[in-house]
Each structure stands twice: as structure tokens, then as C-alpha cells.
Amino acid sequence: MNPSTQPPNPLLQAHRLRKRYPKGKGWLEALKGVSLALYPGEILTLLGPNGAGKTTSVKILAGLVEPDEGRVEVQVDGPGTWLGAVLEGSRNLYWRLSALENLIYFGTLRGLSPKEARRRGSELLQAVGLQDKAHQAVGSLSRGQQQRTALAAALVHDPPVLFLDEPTLGVDLEAQEAIRAWLLRLKEAGKAILLTTHQLELAEALADRVTILLEGEVALEGRTREVLAGSPRAVYRVELGLPLEEGDSRRTRLQALEVEVEGKVVRVVGEETLWEALRILDPLPLERVERESLSLAGLFWRVLRERRKPCSGSST
Amino acid sequence: MLRVVHIEFWRFLRALSRYPLELLGSVLGAVVVFALFFSGARYLAGPALFGERLEALVVSLITWSLAFSLLSQIASNISEEALAGLLEQLALTRPGLLGVVLVRALLSLLQIGLLVIPIVLAILLTSGARLDFPPLALLPLGTLALGSLGLGLMLGGLALVYKRVGQLLGLLQFAFLGLFLVRFEAFAWPWSGLGYLLPLTPSVAALRLLLGRGETPGWDLLVLAGINALVYLALGVGFFRRALRRVRRQGTLGTY
Ligand SMILES: Nc1ncnc2c1ncn2[C@@H]1O[C@H](COP(=O)(O)OP(=O)(O)OP(=O)(O)O)[C@@H](O)[C@H]1O
Ligand SMILES: [Mg+2]
Numbered sequence: 001m002n003p004s005t006q007p008p009n010p011l012l013q014a015h016r017l018r019k020r021y022p023k024g025k026g027w028l029e030a031l032k033g034v035s036l037a038l039y040p041g042e043i044l045t046l047l048g049p050n051g052a053g054k055t056t057s058v059k060i061l062a063g064l065v066e067p068d069e070g071r072v073e074v075q076v077d078g079p080g081t082w083l084g085a086v087l088e089g090s091r092n093l094y095w096r097l098s099a100l101e102n103l104i105y106f107g108t109l110r111g112l113s114p115k116e117a118r119r120r121g122s123e124l125l126q127a128v129g130l131q132d133k134a135h136q137a138v139g140s141l142s143r144g145q146q147q148r149t150a151l152a153a154a155l156v157h158d159p160p161v162l163f164l165d166e167p168t169l170g171v172d173l174e175a176q177e178a179i180r181a182w183l184l185r186l187k188e189a190g191k192a193i194l195l196t197t198h199q200l201e202l203a204e205a206l207a208d209r210v211t212i213l214l215e216g217e218v219a220l221e222g223r224t225r226e227v228l229a230g231s232p233r234a235v236y237r238v239e240l241g242l243p244l245e246e247g248d249s250r251r252t253r254l255q256a257l258e259v260e261v262e263g264k265v266v267r268v269v270g271e272e273t274l275w276e277a278l279r280i281l282d283p284l285p286l287e288r289v290e291r292e293s294l295s296l297a298g299l300f301w302r303v304l305r306e307r308r309k310p311c312s313g314s315s316t
Numbered sequence: 317m318l319r320v321v322h323i324e325f326w327r328f329l330r331a332l333s334r335y336p337l338e339l340l341g342s343v344l345g346a347v348v349v350f351a352l353f354f355s356g357a358r359y360l361a362g363p364a365l366f367g368e369r370l371e372a373l374v375v376s377l378i379t380w381s382l383a384f385s386l387l388s389q390i391a392s393n394i395s396e397e398a399l400a401g402l403l404e405q406l407a408l409t410r411p412g413l414l415g416v417v418l419v420r421a422l423l424s425l426l427q428i429g430l431l432v433i434p435i436v437l438a439i440l441l442t443s444g445a446r447l448d449f450p451p452l453a454l455l456p457l458g459t460l461a462l463g464s465l466g467l468g469l470m471l472g473g474l475a476l477v478y479k480r481v482g483q484l485l486g487l488l489q490f491a492f493l494g495l496f497l498v499r500f501e502a503f504a505w506p507w508s509g510l511g512y513l514l515p516l517t518p519s520v521a522a523l524r525l526l527l528g529r530g531e532t533p534g535w536d537l538l539v540l541a542g543i544n545a546l547v548y549l550a551l552g553v554g555f556f557r558r559a560l561r562r563v564r565r566q567g568t569l570g571t572y
Contacts, residue, residue: 021566064408065565066564079412081410083408085404087404087570090405091400091402094402097327101330108319109323109406109410109416
């Protein structure tokens with residue numbers, strides 16, 4: 001963690017959260033000391049494979065699950081209403097009520113007057129492109145439309161903090177695009193947003209900060225731009241003027257350095273390795289040497305692979 | 317608070333307007349059951365069986381249907397919300413889960429109050445019983461409602477933890493019927509006192525005297541009814557809170 005570039009006041013901070021669930025005769029450690037911070041005007045994306053502890057973290061932050069250890073500090077007022085949440089795996093809405101009625105109901109329970117709730121509700125349904133469906137029972141909407149209604153319901157009382165646990169599950173591409181643009185606008189309006197998703201492109205487009213959870217531990221966290229650029233073991237791509245032949249002895253020497261060779265392209269991880277690889281390649285003509293801009297997806301896979309290597313065979 | 321009552325009432329009416337037959341079905345069902353019960357019993361046994369106890373029996377049955385409807389509505393509403401996956405969203409509101417449950421109980425009470433009128437009429441018509449209704453009866457009716465609310469919260473707590481309580485409700489229905497039929501007010505002192513420790517019994521006894529016999533019960537019985545109701549209400553609230561805490565620790569509030 002480097003506190004230098006962070007805005008001073010997080011809206012929400014979680015310190016060393018631990019949670020374990022009974023499993024058979026032993027325990028399942030769902031979270032092993034997870035710390036997180038949410039800042040206004042920023043989207044924090046929580047990534048991780050199934051069972052990593054994302055939903056558990058979100059629910060602890062929302063106060064729906066009690067941690068065994070650790071604490072959550074919230075710098076916003078409003079008991080129960082400082083946050084809006086789209087929770088994973090639950091309906092979030094009354095199927096018997098219409099979309100608008102759901103928004104009016106939850107808006108009022110979260111502190112609006114019914115009139116305000118109706119006005120906000122209509123606006124939000126328009127924003128998610130469901131104005132035509134406002135009066136249709138939620139149970140009869142499609143999966144993606146329900147998900148969009150749930151998103152509107154989470155926002156109806158205009159909370160400063162949003163928890164979105166896989167909000168784009170089952171949502172078609174066009175609507176995903178709309179949600180993406182909308183989340184960016186909400187962020188600009190100063191909301192602190194925690195997003196979990198398995199869609200890495202969505203994460204890439206939205207995340208100001210990223211936290212990767214693996215088996216209940218934070219495997220990597222930081223500002224997206226910094227973790228992508230300043231990751232200590234950057235990937236370099238060397239393009240040769242001539243391909244390296246199959247039988248070439250330099251090929252085996254490079255492979256010993258864990259360098260990937262593919263025709264004219266050589267991929268090297270880390271700066272020292274790059275110099276060594278270049279010495280091996282020495283008299284060959286070079287077309288270009290560049291640092292690969294790493295995508296969030298690439299980073300995610302690398303973190304996953306590095307973690308899996310020492311303790312292989314751990315299945316989820 | 318008023319807003320919450322308002323919006324809950326509105327939600328109830330909305331749901332009702334979409335599914336009116338459900339409510340109608342439950343009212344008609346209860347009316348038919350009671351009507352059959354009394355006309356059948358009268359036909360089989362003749363008026364001699366009930367004799368002067370007929371009024372007492374009718375009051376027992378009415379109070380039982382009032383109390384049991386309230387507590388089972390609270391518990392089954394929580395079960396339903398668990399099934400629908402809404403408990404977590406309801407917990408994330410200003411009144412919180414307990415607040416929402418209490419407001420809904422209040423509305424249930426109103427609804428049951430209205431529903432019970434046709435049921436009472438059906439019972440009176442088919443049984444031939446005569447009931448008084450002095451204003452003082454409102455007092456034990458109130459304590460009956462409070463006590464049932466407490467029991468409803470206990471069952472609601474169980475519903476939070478175990479999600480399904482249908483079977484338990486079915487069993488309790490008969491246990492309660494038994495409890496309500498016993499006339500503790502006719503027992504000698506130590507036994508009646510012990511009987512009044514059971515939930516709702518002093519309220520039911522007072523109502524039997526007031527409605528069935530037109531007698532005014534002693535103040536001690538009314539005070540006892542109040543204390544009994546408040547104790548069970550407090551137990552109910554405490555139990556519900558503990559259950560909520562427990563499911564939050566287990567992480568099972570939202571699961572079904
Ligand atoms: N209430 C519970 N009781 C027992 N175990 C639980 C409970 N909730 C979660 N777990 C376990 O804790 C671990 C973390 O679960 P969690 O739902 O947080 O994962 P996740 O990262 O959200 O996964 P996914 O990507 O599938 O949504 C899992 O192994 C899960 O089985
Ligand atoms: Mg999850």
C-alpha cells in the first residue's frame with residue numbers, strides 16, 4: 001500500500017476481516033484477513049475465482065454477515081440506508097409487484113417519501129431503459145430486465161455507497177454497455193462503488209482500483225493503472241528480424257530462463273531476464289523491444305497462475 | 317414510521333389487487349370450517365353437549381383463530397420472504413428487519429380484525445350462541461394481540477434460522493386449540509395461577525368471562541393478562557433479535 005496518491009478519506013474501510021464457516025468436522029476459511037477501502041468517486045473491483053470470498057466480503061461490509069474478526073468503519077450516516085446493494089443469487093425484488101412499485105416500496109423503506117420514491121423510480125427506470133416495463137410485474141420480466149430493475153432499486157434512495165455483486169449477470173451486451181456507462185456516471189457523481197464481476201472486460205473498463213481475492217486472501221490490490229503499469233515483473237515483447245529456428249541452441253537457453261519463444265516474437269518477464277535474453281540473442285537483428293501493456297485479464301491470469309504454482313492441485 | 321405503515325399498507329393492497337382470490341379463499345375457508353364444525357357438532361350431539369358452556373367454547377374458538385392467525389401470519393411471512401430471497405434487502409432498510417416485521421404484524425392485526433367479523437357471524441349463526449361485547453373487552457383483546465405478537469416473533473425467529481416452519485405451525489395449531497379450550501378461570505387458585513403463566517391464557521379467560529357470560533373479570537385477572545402479554549412480547553423480541561444475530565453469524569440470512 002502506498003498512501004501517497006490516495007484521496008485522504010475513504011467512505012468505508014474494512015480491517016483484517018476474517019470469517020470461517022463450519023464445514024464437515026472442520027472449518028472453511030472464507031476470509032483470512034481481508035482489508036479493503038472504498039473512496040468516493042471511485043470504483044473498486046473485486047475479482048477472484050468462484051469461492052474466493054467476494055460475496056462474503058460484500059455481505060460483511062453491508063452488515064448482513066457478522067465477521068469473526070476485524071471491523072468495518074463507515075464514514076456515512078444513515079443506519080441501513082447509506083448503501084444500496086444488488087446482492088448475488090437473491091431476487092432483490094418482489095416478483096408480484098411491478099418494477100415501479102418495487103422502487104416506490106424500497107425507496108420509501110429507505111427514507112424517501114412515497115412521492116419522491118415514485119419520481120426517482122420513474123427516472124431510474126428510464127435510465128436503465130425499462131420505462132416501457134415500469135408497470136409490468138417483475139416476475140414476468142426477463143432475467144436481464146430483472147437485474148436492471150434490481151440495480152435501479154439499489155439506487156432509488158441515492159445512497160453514497162453501492163455494492164454490486166455481479167450486477168451484469170444474465171444481462172445482454174447492449175444493456176451491459178448501458179450499465180457500464182451508467183456506473184461511470186455514478187462514479188463521476190461521487191459515489192463509492194464496490195463491484196464484483198467475472199467479466200474482466202467490464203472490470204477493466206470500470207475499475208479505478210482492483211483487489212484480487214484468492215481463497216480468502218488479498219492476492220493483489222491497488223490502483224488499476226499502477227498495478228498494470230508498475231507491476232514489478234513487467235512483460236517485455238521482443239520482435240526479432242529473423243525467426244529463431246527450431247533446433248537453435250539459443251532456444252533451449254532462453255527456455256531455461258522461462259522465456260516464451262514463438263517464431264519472431266519473444267516474451268520475457270522481468271527486466272533482468274530481459275537483459276540476459278538480449279545477451280543470448282546478441283548478434284540477431286531486432287525489430288523492436290517493448291513493454292507489453294498488460295490487461296486486467298492478463299494480470300488476473302498471471303496472479304492466478306503464480307498462486308496456483310506452489311500449492312498445485314487446489315480445486316475450487 | 318407512519319410512512320412505513322403507509323407503504324406497507326399500499327404494498328398489501330397492491331398485492332391483493334393482483335391476487336384477490338388468495339385472501340377471499342382464506343376467509344371463505346375459515347368461515348366454512350367453523351360453520352361445518354358447529355352445525356356438524358350440533359347435529360351429532362344435540363344442544364345438550366354444549367349446554368351452558370356453548371358460549372365459552374365459542375369465545376375460545378374465536379380467540380384461538382384471532383391469536384393463531386396473527387402469529388402464523390408473522391412466521392409464514394418471514395418464511396415467504398426467505399423463499400423469495402428478500403430478507404437481506406428488507407434488512408437493509410431504515411426500520412430494519414424487526415421494524416418491517418412489526419409494522420406488518422400491525423397490518424395483519426387490522427386485516428385479521430376485519431376477517432374475523434364474518435367468521436364470528438358464521439359461528440353465531442350456526443351455533444346459536446349469544447355473545448356480549450362490552451367495551452372493556454377491548455382491553456383483553458389488546459393483550460391477546462400483544463401476546464400473540466410476541467409468540468409470532470418467536471416463531472418468526474425460528475423461521476429466520478430454519479426457513480420453513482409450516483409443519484411446526486400445523487402442530488402448534490392444535491396445541492394452541494387445546495390451551496385455549498382449558499378454562500383456567502374455573503380452576504382453584506394454585507392451578508389457575510400456574511395456568512396463567514402459559515402464553516395468552518389470562519387474556520382468553522378474561523374474554524370468556526366478558527363475552528361469554530357478560531361478567532366483569534376481576535382487575536387482578538386483567539392486570540395479569542397485561543403482564544403475561546408484555547412478558548411474552550419481550551421474550552419474542554429478544555428471541556427474534558438473537559435469531560437475527562445468529563443467522564448473521566452463520567451467513568444464512570439470505571439463503572434458503
Ligand atoms: N453461509 C455459508 N455457510 C457456509 N459456507 C459458506 C457460506 N457462505 C459462503 N460459504 C463458503 O465460503 C466460500 C466463499 O464464498 P463466497 O460466496 O464469498 O465466494 P465468491 O467469491 O462470491 O464466489 P462466486 O464467484 O461463486 O460468487 C465458499 O467456499 C462458500 O462455499
Ligand atoms: Mg459471489
